[in-house]
Amino acid sequence: MNKKTAMYIGVLSALSTVPAALAEPMLEEVVVTATKRSVALEDFAGAGNVLDSSAVRPGGIQNVRDMVVDIPNLSIGDQFGFARVFMRGIGMTSIDIGGEGAVSFLQDGAIVPRPAAQLMGMFDLAQVEVLRGPQGTLYGRGATAGVINMVTQKPGDEFGGYASLTAGDYSLFSFEGAVDIPMGERFAVRLATKQEQRDGYGENKFSGEDVDDRDAQAYRATFAYKGDSWNATLSGQYYEEDDNNYAFHYFGTSAGSSLDVPLAVPILNGRTVDMVGGDIYDINSDQEAINERDGYLVNLLLDFQLSDALSLRSITSMQNMDRFLRDDLDSTDANLFGRNDYTEESESFGQEFVFDYDVDNLNVLAGVMYLEEDLYGKVFVPLTNICFLLAPETCGTDFGDFLNSGRYLQDGDVDITAYGAFAEVTYDFSDAWTVIAGLRYNYEERDGTGSFIFDAIGLNVATDQKEDWNDVTPRVTVQYTPSENMMLYATYTEAFKSGVINTGSVSPPLDPETVDAFELGLKGSNSDGSMSYSVAAFYYDYKDLQISFVDETSTVSTINAAEAENYGLEAELSAVLTEGLTLDVFATYLSAEYEDFVNGDYANGFAITDLSGNTLPNAPEYTAKLGLTYETDLGSGLLRLYGEVYFQDEVFFTEWNRDDAYQDSYELVNAHVDYEFADGRWMLSVWGRNLADEEVLSNNIITAPLYDSLRVGSVLPPRTFGATAQFNF
Numbered sequence: 170m171n172k173k174t175a176m177y178i179g180v181l182s183a184l185s186t187v188p189a190a191l192a193e194p195m196l197e198e199v200v201v202t203a204t205k206r207s208v209a210l211e212d213f214a215g216a217g218n219v220l221d222s223s224a225v226r227p228g229g230i231q232n233v234r235d236m237v238v239d240i241p242n243l244s245i246g247d248q249f250g251f252a253r254v255f256m257r258g259i260g261m262t263s264i265d266i267g268g269e270g271a272v273s274f275l276q277d278g279a280i281v282p283r284p285a286a287q288l289m290g291m292f293d294l295a296q297v298e299v300l301r302g303p304q305g306t307l308y309g310r311g312a313t314a315g316v317i318n319m320v321t322q323k324p325g326d327e328f329g330g331y332a333s334l335t336a337g338d339y340s341l342f343s344f345e346g347a348v349d350i351p352m353g354e355r356f357a358v359r360l361a362t363k364q365e366q367r368d369g370y371g372e373n374k375f376s377g378e379d380v381d382d383r384d385a386q387a388y389r390a391t392f393a394y395k396g397d398s399w400n401a402t403l404s405g406q407y408y409e410e411d412d413n414n415y416a417f418h419y420f421g422t423s424a425g426s427s428l429d430v431p432l433a434v435p436i437l438n439g440r441t442v443d444m445v446g447g448d449i450y451d452i453n454s455d456q457e458a459i460n461e462r463d464g465y466l467v468n469l470l471l472d473f474q475l476s477d478a479l480s481l482r483s484i485t486s487m488q489n490m491d492r493f494l495r496d497d498l499d500s501t502d503a504n505l506f507g508r509n510d511y512t513e514e515s516e517s518f519g520q521e522f523v524f525d526y527d528v529d530n531l532n533v534l535a536g537v538m539y540l541e542e543d544l545y546g547k548v549f550v551p552l553t554n555i556c557f558l559l560a561p562e563t564c565g566t567d568f569g570d571f572l573n574s575g576r577y578l579q580d581g582d583v584d585i586t587a588y589g590a591f592a593e594v595t596y597d598f599s600d601a602w603t604v605i606a607g608l609r610y611n612y613e614e615r616d617g618t619g620s621f622i623f624d625a626i627g628l629n630v631a632t633d634q635k636e637d638w639n640d641v642t643p644r645v646t647v648q649y650t651p652s653e654n655m656m657l658y659a660t661y662t663e664a665f666k667s668g669v670i671n672t673g674s675v676s677p678p679l680d681p682e683t684v685d686a687f688e689l690g691l692k693g694s695n696s697d698g699s700m701s702y703s704v705a706a707f708y709y710d711y712k713d714l715q716i717s718f719v720d721e722t723s724t725v726s727t728i729n730a731a732e733a734e735n736y737g738l739e740a741e742l743s744a745v746l747t748e749g750l751t752l753d754v755f756a757t758y759l760s761a762e763y764e765d766f767v768n769g770d771y772a773n774g775f776a777i778t779d780l781s782g783n784t785l786p787n788a789p790e791y792t793a794k795l796g797l798t799y800e801t802d803l804g805s806g807l808l809r810l811y812g813e814v815y816f817q818d819e820v821f822f823t824e825w826n827r828d829d830a831y832q833d834s835y836e837l838v839n840a841h842v843d844y845e846f847a848d849g850r851w852m853l854s855v856w857g858r859n860l861a862d863e864e865v866l867s868n869n870i871i872t873a874p875l876y877d878s879l880r881v882g883s884v885l886p887p888r889t890f891g892a893t894a895q896f897n898f
Contacts, residue, residue: 199211199219199221200219202278202298202318202320204300204307205278205307205482205523205525205534205536206525206532206534211656211692211693211694211701212656214603214605214646214648214656214658214660214690215300215301215302215646215658215660215688215690215705216241216300216301216302216688216690216703216705216707216739217298217299217300217301218239218240218241218298218299218301219296219297219298219299220236220239220296220297220299221295221296222294222295222296222322224239224297225291225292225294225297226333226854226893227333227335227337227343227854227856227891227893228839228841228854228856228857228858228891228893229841229856230291230297231291232252232288232291233245233252233254233287233288233291233317234247234252234867234885235858236297236299237792237815237817238794238813238815238837238839239794240256240299240301241301241739241741241755241756241757241792241794242256242257242258242301242737242739242757242759242792243255243256243299243301244260244787244788244789244792244817244820245787245867246260246261246786246787246822246867246868246883247415247867247868247882247883248264248868248870248882248883249264249415249494249496249511250285250414250415250460250462250492250494250511251283251284251285251287252284252287252288253270253284253787253868254270254272254314254317255271255272255314255786255787255788256271256272256301256302256314256315257301257302257314257315257707257709257735257737257759257761257788258735258737258759258761258785258787258788259271259313259314259684259709259711259714259735259761259785260272260314260787261284262714262715262716262717262786263669263671263715263716263717263727264717264718264719264725264870265671265674265676265717265725265727266511266513266546266547266548266579266671266672266673266674267513267544267546267583267669267670267671267672267674268284268669268671268715268717268727269282269284269311269666269667269669270284270311270314271311271312271313271314271315271666271682272311272312272314272315272316272317273304273308273310273311273312273315273316273317274287274288274316274317274318274319275316275317275318275319276290276318276319276321276406276466276468277318277319277320277321277402277404277468277470277484278318278470278482278484278521279466279468279484279485279486279519279521280311280486280519280540281466281488282311282488282515282517282540282542282585283488283490283513283515283517283544285462285490285492285513286464286466286488286490286515287317288317288319289387289406289408289464289466290319290321290387290389290406290408290466291319292345292361292362292363292387292389293321293322293345293347293359293361293363293389294319294320294321294322295320295321295322295323296320297317297318297319297320298316298317298318298319298320299315299316299317299318300315300316300318301315301705301739302314302315302662302686302688302707303315303662303663303664303684303686303709304316304662304664305609305642305643305644305662305663305664305665305684306591306593306607306608306609306642306643306644306662307534307591307593307607307609309538309589309591309609309611309642309664309665310540310587310589310611310613310665310666310667311666311667312664312666313664313665313666313682313683313684313711321389321391321404322347322359322361322391323359323391323393323402324349324350324351324357324358324359324391324392324393325349325351325357325359326349326351326357327349327351328348328349328350328351329348329349329897329898330346330347330348330349330359330897330898331346331347331895331896331897331898332344332345332346332895332896332898333345333346333893333894333895333896334893334894334895335891335892335893335894336891336892337367337889337890337891337892338889338890338891339367339368339369339370339382339889340366340367340368341365341366341367341368341889341891342365342366342367343363343364343365343366343367344362344363344364344365345361345362345363345364346361346362347359347360347361347362348360348361355394355395355396356392356393356394356395357392357393358390358391358392358393359389359390359391359393360388360389360390360391361388361389361390361391362386362387362388362389363385363386363387364385364386365383365384365385365386366383366384366385367382367383367384368382369381369382369413369450370382370450370884370886370887371416371418371448371449371450371451371452372450372451372452373413373416373451373452373453373454373457373458374451374452374453374502375452375453375454375455375502376454376455376457378413378457379413380413380416380450380451380452380458381413381414381415381416381450381458381884382412382413382414383410383412383414384410384411384412385408385409385410385412386408386409387406387407387408387409388406388407388408389404389405389406389407390404390405391403391404392404398473398474398475399471399472399473399474400470400471400472401469401470401471401472402468402469402470403467403468403469403470404466404467404468405465405466405467406465406466406467407463407464407465408462408463408464408465409462409463410460410461410462410463411460411461412460413457413458413459413460414458414460415458415460415494415496415883416452416454416458416496416883417452417454417458417496417497417498417500417509417881417882417883418449418450418451418452418881418882418883418884419452419453419500419879419880419881420449420866420869420880420881420882421829421879421880422829422877422878422879422880423771423772423827423829423830423871423878423879423880424771424772424827424829424878425771425772425871425874425877425878426877426878426879427877428877449864449866449884450884450887452497452500453500453501453502454497454500454501454502455497455501455502455503455504456495456496456497456507456508457495458495458496458497459493459494459495460492460493460494461492461493461494462490462491462492462493463490463491463492464488464489464490464491464492465488465489466486466487466488467486467487467488468484468485468486469483469484469485469486470482470483470484471483471485478526478527478528479524479525479526480524480525480527481522481523481524481525482522482523482525483520483521483522484519484520484521484523485519485520486517486518486519486520487517487518487519488515488516488517488518488519489515489516489517490513490514490515491513491514491515492511492512492513492514493510493511493512494509494510494511494512495508495509495510495511496509496511497509498550498872498873498876498881499876499879500876500879500881503554504553504554505553505554505555505557506550506551506552506553506554506555506558506875507550507876508550508551508553509548509549509550510547510548510549510550511547511548512545512546512547512548512549513544513545513546513547514544514545514546515542515543515544515545516542516543517540517541517542517543518540518541518542519538519539519540519541520538520539520540521536521537521538521539522536522537522538523535523536524536530596530597530598531594531595531596531597532594532595532596533592533593533594533595534591534592534593534594534595534607535591535592535593536590536591536592537588537589537590537591538587538588538589538590539587539588539589540585540586540587541584541585541586541587542584542585543582543584543585544582544583544584544585544672545581545582545672546579546580546581546583546671546672546673547578547579547580547581547672547673548577548578548579548580548673548725549576549577549578549580550576550577550578551575551576552572552573552574552575552576552577552624552625553573554573555572555573555575555625556569556570556572556573558875559572559625560572572624575624575625576622576623576624577622577623577624577625577723578620578621578622578623578673579619579621579632579671579672579673579674579725580619580620580621580622580672580673581617581618581619581620581632581672581673581674582617582618582619582672583615583616583617583670583671583672584615584616584617585613585614585615586613586614586615587611587612587613587614587667588610588611588612588613589609589610589611589612590609590610591607591608591609591610592607592608593605593606593607593608593644594606594607600650601649601650601651602647602648602649602650603647603648603649603650604645604646604647604648605644605645605646605648606643606644606645606646607643607644607645608641608642608643608644609641609642609643610639610640610641611638611639611640611641611642611665611667612637612638612639613637613638613639613667613668614635614636614637614638615634615635615636615637615667615668615669615670615678616634616635616670617632617633617634617635617670617671617672617674618631618632618633619631619632619633619672619673620632620673621673621674621675623722623723623724625723625875626722626723628675628722630675632673632674632675634670634677634678635670636668636670636678638667638668638680638681640665640681640683642662642663642664642665643661643662643663644660644661644662644663645660645661645662646658646659646660646661646662647659647660654693654694654695654696655691655692655693656691656692656693657689657690657691657692658688658689658690658692659687659688659689659690660686660687660688660689660690661685661686661687662686662688663683663684663685663686664683664684664686665681665682665683666681666682666683666715667681668680668681669715669727671727674725674727675724675726676725676726676727676728679713679715679727679728679729680713680729681713682711682712682713682714682715682729683711683712683713684709684710684711684712685709685710686707686708686709686710687707687708687709688705688706688707688708689705689706689707690703690704690705690706691703691704691705692704699744699745700742700743700744700745701742701743701744702740702741702742702743703739703740703741704738704739704740704741705738705739706736706737706738706739707735707736707737707739708734708735708736709733709734709735709736710732710734711732711733711734711735712731712732713729713730713731714729714730714731714732714733714763714766714785715727715728715729715730716728716729716730716766716768716824718768718823718824719771719870719871719872719873719874720769720775721769721771721774721775721874723873723874723875723876724873728768730763730766730768730824731763731764731765731766732763732764732765732766733761733762733763733764733766733785734760734761734762734764735759735760735761735762735785735788736759736760737757737758737759737760737761738757738758739755739756739757739758740755740756740757741754741755742754742755749799749800749801750797750798750799751797751798751799751800752795752796752797753794753795753796753797753798753813754793754794754795754796755792755793755794756791756792756793756794757791757792757793758790758791759788759789759790759791759792760790761784761785761788762781762782762783762784762785763780763781763782763783763785763824764781765781766779766780766781766783766824767779767780767781768780768824770825771825771871771874771878772825772827772878780824780825783821783824783825783826784821784826785824786820786821786822786823786824787820787822788820788821789817789818789819789820789834790818790819791816791817791818792815792816792817792818793815793816794813794814794815794816795813795814796811796812796813796814797811797812797813798810798811799811803844804847805846805847806844806845806846806847807844807845808842808843808844809842809843809844809845810840810842811840811841811842811843812838812839812840813838813839813840814836814837814838815836815837815838815839816834816835816836817834817835817836817837818834819831819832819833819834820832822866822868822869822870822882823869823870823871829869829871829880830869830870830871830880831869832865832866832867832869835863835865836861836863837858837859837861837863837865838859838860838861839856839857839858839859839860840856840857840860841854841855841856841857842854842855842856849897850896850897850898851894851895851896851897852893852894852895852897853892853893853894853895854892854893854894854895855890855891855892856890856891856892856893857888857889857890857891858886858888858889858890859885859886859887859888859889860888860890861888862887862888863885864884864887865884865885866882866883866884866885867882867883867884867885868882868883869881869882870882
């Protein structure tokens, strides 16, 4: 038995040894709204999690990367300034501009289409809802892996709020606060903000500037009206970042590199970068990592109670996002042909109507949606000093100057239009048996215009393309509830991720990504409510997975990867062990493999190679978490101790499953100590994350042959710690 198998069995054994008769305190009921109607999580016939507001805090969840510790079968890979989110082995595999993930992100039910804009609103939240697995009926486009919905705090009917101040290492300073302002019996306003500054986790040894620092701010104003038969909520949010975050870190040469060191150009004195003293957080680059982004999101929610049985919800959303990112692809301190300027601009409008009819043993959900997005993208790489690589003897001549003035340029627009219509019927045949049946129609059109220029290979072409796709995705669920403390379900569903036209890309339009999914689940609790559990087993048959890679011409290409098969098992348990002591644990197993996929091998002259049987990127075979909370009275207040250990098995970052794009298994240890004073107004917290100071790669890509196929990517934060003081009023 290997150590990974032993770890997994050990965690499952721990689940089975929790006492049947537990202490008196009960776990609180959790409600999820991402199902488009409020449902208790224990009654939801699917795999899901809800993180409440206490989890989204300094020392806890601050961004999508932090969520892996709390969500089974969730893994993350950063790249180009956005998070590549994977659930059950499926997620954001594109590295081309305009690419989209397989996890649908929502804020208050409204789609956030751009990966770089997702989770910019992670402050002043009521809860974060996660539905694991394809959501083809309720959400359609882009939900082949799952859904994450951020639910913002709404205005209260009394004046009040909070102010939270955090200080930590790396000169961390953060302020978050909100205030409720009632204006009569029916109208109220909530104002919220978050400000965060932090020094870098590393340093650019060439310039002395910080790397992966943070300077961000966000604001939200929410207006709420409560009528006799209808309610309205209008929120406006603005966010901004201006720092040296999301740097490309050099991890060494790859199986496709021809040199032992990166781009050793003799005429430039062989200037190279190495692992900079062995610290993966530092870089040594003549180009500063630049991250500039800003945007806004406006959501209008209207809820109408049309009759005792019929209600209508309208969700209207307008969004804008602009960002500029610069990194150094050549990974050296020489001014070579590696400066990468990445520009993305997006404007979108979304509208959805959902009818909810609920009477006796019948519930009908039906809705329509519309989304339009104007997307502009540009990737610009000036080919400075490329003469030293292509024709050293011409450097300093007119022809050499001509070579050096060349460029790599992807530049273009893509107009996206999407429609959808769905209906889902839930019918209770008896107190024990329920059937859920749904159907959704999806339509998406993309119209791209632009150009692709790569002077090094003499390419200058227009990239105008237009394509549309449609699909019908059904769902059937049988739910059996033998008692009030147990529920079993079996689901078959299909899901659809739209085809893609990337901005300024020479790749032809991609076919849609589809999945046939089967899931069996068991949920329950003990008689006194002090323990709850869930187990889910799933099998996915994926077709036309969308994969990006750098080809032999040093051009980013995106293709459909034919077929993949995923299956796995997830087990979760929460329990009150004794008075004041609570357990939270999960363990997962995942098999995710390509069934039919060939591609050119960067380590073998890009010869076409069969990759069938290889593991999908960011698909760890095992993950597990053990969390313990202890609460006790201390003095006149309440003391809370929390600690968690998270284990993730090894992952590959590319379809090649090589050690040059790989992260070994690792553990993360996080903890915090809170003290709440008797009046409930003050709370003090001391916290630490990654206490074992594990060095973890969150992503690793193989660069173009032009850069000798170097390994570059992103890293998770090192050990961090800090203290937070919060005042509630």
